[in-house]
Amino acid sequence: MPGLEVRNLTKRYGKTVAVDDLSFTVEAGRVTGFLGPNGSGKTTTMRALLGLLRPSQGEALVEGSRPVEMSDPLRTIGAALEATAFHPGRSGRNHLRTLAAAAGISRQRVEEVLETVELSGAADRRVKGYSLGMRQRLALAAALLGEPRILILDEPANGLDPQGMRWLRDLLREQAAGGRTVLVSSHLLSEIAQTAEQLVVIRKGKLVAQTSLAEFTATGPGQVRVRAADLAGLGEALTAAAGTVTRDGDGALLVGDIDGARIGEIALQRGIAIHELAPQQQSLEERFFELMGDEEGGAA
Amino acid sequence: MNLLRSEWLKLWTTRTTWTMLGIALLGEALFAGLYVGLAPLSEIGDIDQVATGTGLLLVMLLVLGVLIATTEFRHGTSSSTFLATPKRWPALLAKLGIALAVGVLAGLAYVVVNAGLALPLFEGREGNLPATSALTEIYAGVVVSYALLCAFGLGVGAIVRNQVGAMIAAIAFFFVLSPLPELLPGSIGDYVPAQAIGSLHGNPEGDGSLGQVAGGLVLSAWAFALFALGTALICRRDVAD
Numbered sequence: 001m002p003g004l005e006v007r008n009l010t011k012r013y014g015k016t017v018a019v020d021d022l023s024f025t026v027e028a029g030r031v032t033g034f035l036g037p038n039g040s041g042k043t044t045t046m047r048a049l050l051g052l053l054r055p056s057q058g059e060a061l062v063e064g065s066r067p068v069e070m071s072d073p074l075r076t077i078g079a080a081l082e083a084t085a086f087h088p089g090r091s092g093r094n095h096l097r098t099l100a101a102a103a104g105i106s107r108q109r110v111e112e113v114l115e116t117v118e119l120s121g122a123a124d125r126r127v128k129g130y131s132l133g134m135r136q137r138l139a140l141a142a143a144l145l146g147e148p149r150i151l152i153l154d155e156p157a158n159g160l161d162p163q164g165m166r167w168l169r170d171l172l173r174e175q176a177a178g179g180r181t182v183l184v185s186s187h188l189l190s191e192i193a194q195t196a197e198q199l200v201v202i203r204k205g206k207l208v209a210q211t212s213l214a215e216f217t218a219t220g221p222g223q224v225r226v227r228a229a230d231l232a233g234l235g236e237a238l239t240a241a242a243g244t245v246t247r248d249g250d251g252a253l254l255v256g257d258i259d260g261a262r263i264g265e266i267a268l269q270r271g272i273a274i275h276e277l278a279p280q281q282q283s284l285e286e287r288f289f290e291l292m293g294d295e296e297g298g299a300a
Numbered sequence: 301m302n303l304l305r306s307e308w309l310k311l312w313t314t315r316t317t318w319t320m321l322g323i324a325l326l327g328e329a330l331f332a333g334l335y336v337g338l339a340p341l342s343e344i345g346d347i348d349q350v351a352t353g354t355g356l357l358l359v360m361l362l363v364l365g366v367l368i369a370t371t372e373f374r375h376g377t378s379s380s381t382f383l384a385t386p387k388r389w390p391a392l393l394a395k396l397g398i399a400l401a402v403g404v405l406a407g408l409a410y411v412v413v414n415a416g417l418a419l420p421l422f423e424g425r426e427g428n429l430p431a432t433s434a435l436t437e438i439y440a441g442v443v444v445s446y447a448l449l450c451a452f453g454l455g456v457g458a459i460v461r462n463q464v465g466a467m468i469a470a471i472a473f474f475f476v477l478s479p480l481p482e483l484l485p486g487s488i489g490d491y492v493p494a495q496a497i498g499s500l501h502g503n504p505e506g507d508g509s510l511g512q513v514a515g516g517l518v519l520s521a522w523a524f525a526l527f528a529l530g531t532a533l534i535c536r537r538d539v540a541d
Contacts, residue, residue: 047379047538047539050379050383051382051383051386052379052382052383052538052539053538053539053540054536054538067386068386068387069386070386073383073384073385073386074383074384077383079379079383081379082376084376085375085376085377085379085380086375086376086377087310087314087371087375087377088375089314089315089316090310090313090314091313094309094313095377097309097313098306098309098310098313099306099380099384101302101305101306101309102302102303102305102306102381102384102385102391103302103384104302142380
């Protein structure tokens with residue numbers, strides 16, 4: 001049974017469709033990145049998985065059952081939704097204590113998670129004086145409080161400094177390695193690329209891809225960079241063979257839709273000497289922009 | 301029990317609760333010292349009015365009840381709360397419990413201030429006090445009214461959710477509806493909340509003509525009906541942010 005499953009989930013707000021017939025699963029044991037531009041429905045989907053909003057259609061399931069039916073919620077699922085959802089006048093420690101009390105979690109555990117997120121020193125200060133990074137850490141501490149089997153984190157890297165980012169990556173990998181289900185949303189592609197093994201990509205509330213990170217970058221129609229003695233002649237021949245040929249600024253051809261082996265064969269037939277033939281690895285970012293179309297990709 | 305502890309912690313780990321109750325108790329002490337102690341006797345009225353105080357705490361507890369519900373929505377902590385209690389209504393039941401408890405606690409603090417300051421001052425000037433049993437009845441009515449009014453505020457807050465909106469709604473409910481009874485035929489007016497409080501306090505200013513117990517039951521009915529409606533709405537609605 002997958003840790004998290006979304007089945008034909010649709011959420012409408014009036015006429016606006018925030019999530020549109022979305023289905024995917026999130027398995028335990030690895031970090032799953034939830035990728036999409038701002039406003040693509042990531043947060044809405046996560047809130048449905050947490051039982052905070054009811055789907056217009058379809059369902060969001062936690063370990064196979066509806067979130068409302070969880071018998072021990074904080075030990076099943078931990079969530080960090082936004083770094084602003086604290087009472088500004090309450091201290092970080094007291095925020096965690098109120099949550100711990102509700103779930104019958106010991107005060108000892110509150111101290112442990114404060115230690116884990118490196119917030120012990122500031123725990124008695126009121127949240128109002130916290131930086132964004134500190135709030136993120138506090139939200140994470142709340143998520144970890146019940147040592148849950150599932151973690152749902154919405155943009156947890158926002159506001160963290162580079163050191164904090166590395167700390168977060170290690171924490172997430174550690175949690176996944178311990179057999180937990182980890183779903184992390186982000187619009188920061190580089191952040192996801194360094195942490196997640198699995199990807200769920202959505203756009204305008206619809207699923208674009210559910211795949212492993214390796215496949216996601218590899219399946220793109222990659223280009224091949226070619227240098228040859230007779231560039232113009234080779235270009236013509238490749239275009240005739242239904243390739244898309246562009247010239248890069250460096251005096252080489254970038255060829256799409258034809259793979260390297262075929263390019264070599266065509267060059268041989270024409271008797272053109274090849275000087276360089278290099279498949280171009282497409283980055284996650286390029287692939288992402290390609291899927292999203294320029295306007296959304298640029299905004300993300 | 302866990303949820304009650306959680307809600308009790310929430311109530312006392314922000315300064316708002318302390319400040320509001322502190323100011324109101326200080327107000328009652330000032331009322332005792334300056335008004336009961338110094339104003340012309342003809343203006344002060346009788347012992348019933350002295351014993352029921354200024355009504356400042358009454359308003360504070362109404363507002364505090366509203367805050368117990370709406371603060372969570374205002375600051376987004378409702379997400380964490382309902383994550384811990386996905387069925388939601390147990391969390392609201394716990395809030396009702398602590399609203400009633402803080403009302404009783406504030407009521408007892410009030411009785412200490414009133415009986416310790418206002419009564420001796422009044423006795424010193426007027427010379428006689430009614431029987432202890434009569435005073436006990438008034439104080440009991442005051443304590444119960446505080447607890448119920450806090451629950452009333454919670455119900456309004458749960459329905460409206462917007463903090464400012466709920467506060468306006470709760471206060472308007474009392475002060476706009478208060479003059480209404482005179483326009484209503486027969487004794488229907490006795491059943492609006494403000495008149496029910498009057499009855500519960502033993503009708504010090506001729507407000508309400510029900511008995512204390514009946515007044516208490518009417519106010520309870522209002523508070524629990526609003527609470528039930530608010531809870532039903534919260535269980536159905538999305539927790540937006």
